[in-house]
Amino acid sequence: MSLQWDESFVLGIAEIDNQHRSIIEQFQKISEAVQIGEPTNVIEQLSDFLCEYAGIHFTAEEKIMAEYEYPDFESQRREHEEFTRDANLLKETIKRDGVSQEIAIETTGKLFRWIIRHIKTHDKKMAEYVRERMALKG
Secondary structure (H helix, E strand, O other), X not given: OOOOOOHHHOOOOHHHHHHHHHHHHHHHHHHHHHHHOOOHHHHXXXXXXXXXXXXXXXXXXXXXXXXXXXXXXXXXXXXXXXXHHHHHHHHHHHHHHOOOHHHHHHHHHHHHHHHHHHHHHHHHHHHHHHHHHHHHHO
């Protein structure tokens, strides 16, 4: 399973695009580690990153959505809460049970699906709305 940054992820909002690029780079690290069967350190680092990422990135996105009065703000916020809950659960599971190949594969698959669905669908829609509003403000 491979995911690389390309133009299909670009939203046209530099701060958000840079943060999305960062999570895709983290995904690449875990994906490579899973493929060679050595995910332990990478999974632990990823769980730390995801928890930090969730706080920083979602706060930034939600600030932009609030500023431009994005009509689907609550739906986006719920998606962010779900991701944050999953990231915290992953971290707790690793602390309690350690890292296994099963956790690595599950995490990779779930993150892959979330990135694709959320960025390319929900965030694209939000970015289009925000860019239109930005243009109106001049």
